[in-house]
Amino acid sequence: MPRRRWQFTVVLAALLVALGVAGPPAHGAGGVTATFTKTSDWGTGYEAKYTIKNGGATALTGWTVEFELAAGQRLSSLWEGSHTVSGQKVTVRNVGWNGSVAPGAQVSFGFGVSYSGAFAAPVTCTVNGAPCDGSPGEPDTQAPSAPGNLRGAGATASSVDLAWDAATDNVTVTGYDVYQGETRVGTTARTSFTVSGLAPKTAYTFTVRARDAAGNVSAPSKPVTVSTTDGGGGDPGPGGQRKVGYFTQWGVYDRGYLVKNLETSGTAAKLTHINYAFGNVSQDGRCFVVNQAGQGDAWADYQRRYNAAESVDGVGDTYDQPLAGNFNQIRKLKAKHPNLKVNLSLGGWTWSKYFSNAALTDASRKAFVSSCLDLFIKGNLPKIGGEPQGGPGVAAGIFDGIDIDWEWPGSEGEVGNVIRPEDKQNFTLLLAEFRRQLDAYGAQVGRKFELTAFLPADPAKIEAGFEVPKIFDYLDFGTVQGYDLHGAWEKTTNHQSAIRVVPGDPSPPARQFSIETTIKAYTGKGAPKGELVLGVPFYGRGWTGVTNANNGLFQSATDGAPGTYEKGIDDYKKLKNLLGQGYKLHRDEASGHAWLFNGTTFWTYDDPIELTRKARYARDEGLGGAMIWSLDGDTAEGELMTAVHNGLSK
Template sequence: MKKVTKRVVSVVSVLLLVVSLFASSVLGSVGNSSVKAKAATTSSQLRNVMYYGDWSIWGGEGQFYPKDIPAEQLTHLNFAFLDFDSNGNLKFTDKDAAVGAPVGQDGVQWGGANAGILNAIQDLRAKNPNMKIGISIGGWSKSGDFSAIGENATARANFVSNVMKFIKYTNMDFVDLDWEYPASVRAADLVDNKNDEGTPNAKPADKQNYITLLQDLRTALDKQGVDVKKKYELSVALPASQGLLASGVDVAKLFNVVDFANIMTYDMNGAWTPNSAHHTALYGNPADPNYSSGFSVDQTVQYLKSQGAASDKIVVGAAFYSRGWNKVEAGTSTTQPGLFQPATKNNKDADQSATYGAPNEKPLATGDGGRAGGVWAYKSIDALKAKSPTLVEYWDDVAKAPYLYSKTTGEFYTFENVRSVTAKAQYVKDNNLGGMISWMQSQDKTTTSTKRDELTKTMKQVMLGAGAIAPNTIVYSNLNVEATVAPYSENGVGYEITIKNKEVANETNEVLKATEFAAETVKLPKFYIPVKAGETLTAGDYKAGTVATANGFTTVDLASVYDGQEIPQGATYTFRLKSNLTSVNVNNIANIELTQRMSKTGAELGKQVIFGGGAVVPDPSDTVAPTAPTNLATATANVTDVAVPLSWTASTDNVGVAGYKVYRNGTEVATVSGTSYTDTGLTASTAYTYTVKAYDVAGNVSSSSATLSVTTKAATVTPPVGPGAWDATKIYNQNDQVTYNGHTYKAKWWTQGNVPGAEQWGPWELVS
């Protein structure tokens, strides 16, 4: 056999081969059953969910980068926010923050394919697989177009399709829909935020349209989850107000669709309230003039449960910031002065309108935080006390909430501290809730590390213990990348390797174009090449970067080569590896694996084969066939009524074989690289003759072969089984059938614990 002088392999062909082999060896054993996507089942692990605002990287938040997040304490990280228009097209709220700025990542340049928060949080998750990452869509100032896409099927479909593309390009784990609020009309507050949309087009129909939108997202997430082999989650942000919930949210239907709901149990009182009160209390205090409004965690939880919410999907909120009034009467209580007392409008917002609110930590600016609301980050509470030294800290043991009050100035600040979040976290455990959310990470306080983690860590330890959070499996999508290997002889001999990124830019929307570019660019590549016995590879030119040998691999790291740090869509990159041999054979390069990083110090983002793996383009002049396999054999006792396991001894040749072809009754049924194969899907009590032939890299098949004749066993007949009785603890997928009260029902989507026939719009469809 002649030696192959050039080998090329595309990752696409390798992936198809891998999928095919997986399907025949694993899925084949379950007959015609198929994988069905469904909402993630509720885990016994409680959730510690954190929001991270895209403005956190700028000076106003002290340049708080994703790498500084205490990710080891979190189960979910929400990137806030992504915007959209009335046609369902996605929009950045801050493009530089999302995909432009280096955000403190080592070796990342402005505008690079690995720049911005969206890439940095992927790097953060790679180092902390306990933490899932997701996108929060909408928010207080960007909910104005929800009503439009909710009622318009075309716009809604476009929105859902775009969100699916976005989370695929950014490799996210969940979508968080933050519609504030369905059926609630609100004018834009341009004093607070010049980009605020308000919700001027809200309408009663939003209540049902909200559910429709969520169901469309659920269906799309499940479908895409099957395609990319991961299970996506769907969450929502809900108001704490019972009035807003009643008018805009069908609680029972919503909780039947989502994996969990983040209840915004904060901002329940503030500068808009004419008396002081807690803004994020665990329990309602009957002394509160607005006690009947239910503005506490416990009152909101009880309301949600009464409306059909599953307890273990309820995730309650903690606030990492204060709300404050500028002048509040002391009242008559000596132990809790100032609490639930009348306030006076003796302060002004940026537009000079009167307000009850106290000064903020940041200066007022019309269009950018122009409302005086006494907002101070938790990390700045000590600075607030220093600014107003007459403030005294008090504890309301009924509400389980702290506050600051000055009898001298009348200032009153409601906030969260270690004691209050400890009580909330214990409440979550005691009441079998789903966990806690927090707004927001940049406002937490540093402890013994540089990370802002005091409240974050407290909640994690109470809910999940002091140990490490269980890791998740991170699924990475392979790129369409191929490698070409050719010999060279110049100042020695070696291999010239060309990497081709075959991805093509398709998106035109600003958000999708940027995230597609990031996803489909090879970033800070590192290549793994198995070491051939007796051969050592070193850098053949500067373009090979750092070349090392360890653990049976030669590694080629291009992080130090400016031109090689990114290989964009459609681009190629060539480097050389020098061999210690006097002559080289490209067959010595058995395969090449590619891994990427988001930063020079980042974790590797999975591996993919881009060369080798058995799928090769042979040299047409290679005409010598390998020798035949021998000793084809099978254990008759292992032959079943529908399957025949085969095995044989490997062939030998001067260069080697590429694989084996298996024939059943003269017809080729499989091509395998190993020395065994199980033929399935056969007919019982039937004779079959199998022949196996070896073939080489040129595709030449051996002239001789090994043959075996077998007869399958008689079929075992199992009587058909009808639908089983409905089981409240069992998980049912779409089209599964059950019987209940003498009727047969079919599942319309994934469900667990929902009684068949109990609700008209529920997950069950009456069959008979």
């Protein structure tokens, strides 16, 4: 904006105040800023957001952001705001719900841009008529300081984790550009970044530059040289594909599935990540192992002693060692597979009841995240029931991050779960707090900690509870539910995990679910494909009392089929044995699902053929890999894990 017009605005505002007349909403000079952040870039387009922060003493009652796109760019989409476009100039005004901004608070809107040539940020920006950087109208020409203490925070055979200390600026630092030699390989708003697609056993040199809202760029940081490893378990496969498996705490009981089974089946060598399920969320918004009501299972987590035959390394536990149970066995597994990452998954179907309480306020989010990091990242486990296990730091280093499994923000999960209309925004704020505390602690100990989340399949639940693509500003990746699309809670048989909508599906249109429609629901809202990891099932769902027609598909049923542990559900390793016992296998190759039927009982399930098909779909669609619920459903030889592993390979 020309300087003369800005001076006129100041004079007019002063005159209005002198006359006792209310002026326009607070300007940038009064502490309002609008900060540009690019969130993704695929070479022919990018997604970004502007964050409007009220640094003044009075509330905003509305805001307008005007920015000019660089030459060769075109706005393709915009969300969380009302906009008009004139040539390269974009004008964005608040919508009804995000126009009121209290002092110290912030809101944001996102947008997508297509472009040709090299990326360039918007060339001008004003918020409520004033420069977006909060300056008094003079152009900001001061560059940020160079980022300090650039360091390697971890490496695999194909990636390097980098971290650095924040740069400073006369207004504000808006982002960082990461360089591999002279080539920029990434942009982030965080003080950490993972460079992927690298060659094994190779040394790479990196630098980082800081940027501000005016486009000023700092001098490069001091370079750091980091070497990739020679491979092994936990390393993403070709194309950086992730292979994430859930290990269930309770699987060590009836199923007898121990951490050792991950090694003897060959599964550990094929995984990049394990999600340990689940950490518990209390009514007052804290992570806990065992609460006052005795809920929780410290015995399975870190007290149970394993003998030599049950142990990953063939060495039995002693009674008085400070850490035993699953946690100690995971530590041993990671010693065999140093690139394997293990994240602690919080919530799940049962323990999501009080997530809304934990995420409700800034204070509750800070306290909740701190309690989770204290237990599982810092490893400060309580001593419980007179057992010798537990104590400060006994589990430190076991977990590489946190997985958020809130089922579901803003919509019903298990009956009795707390649900609030503000869950959708609070979920994003909770992720931001996890990211802030994980990065801060990671800087202290020289590690990069991951943050992931489990995301629903139902488009209605996506809309009700998730600010896509905002959440991916904080997540390393999200695992997307590709199963439980139908089940015995319905009275008509159906698939539980089809790639495409099955022709003839009798469900209402809004409930004709498929993996394809779910992925499109996320990408249509701006989710980056490479950060979506497709969930696949190692179990099946069944009905009994089924009408004997159409091979049992889309037929009425009287109840859920008898299962080994629970009605209407059973593990693959159990279902595969039904073949030859009166059941026939049926397969829909076009839609991508299979089922078993014996004339009265119907099971929808995934065998190695269907899991290979789903893994190849994820690979071919450019998704970030596959996730398994849950590993204990596989055979002793790990035949399903092998199918997923091979299907993701080129």
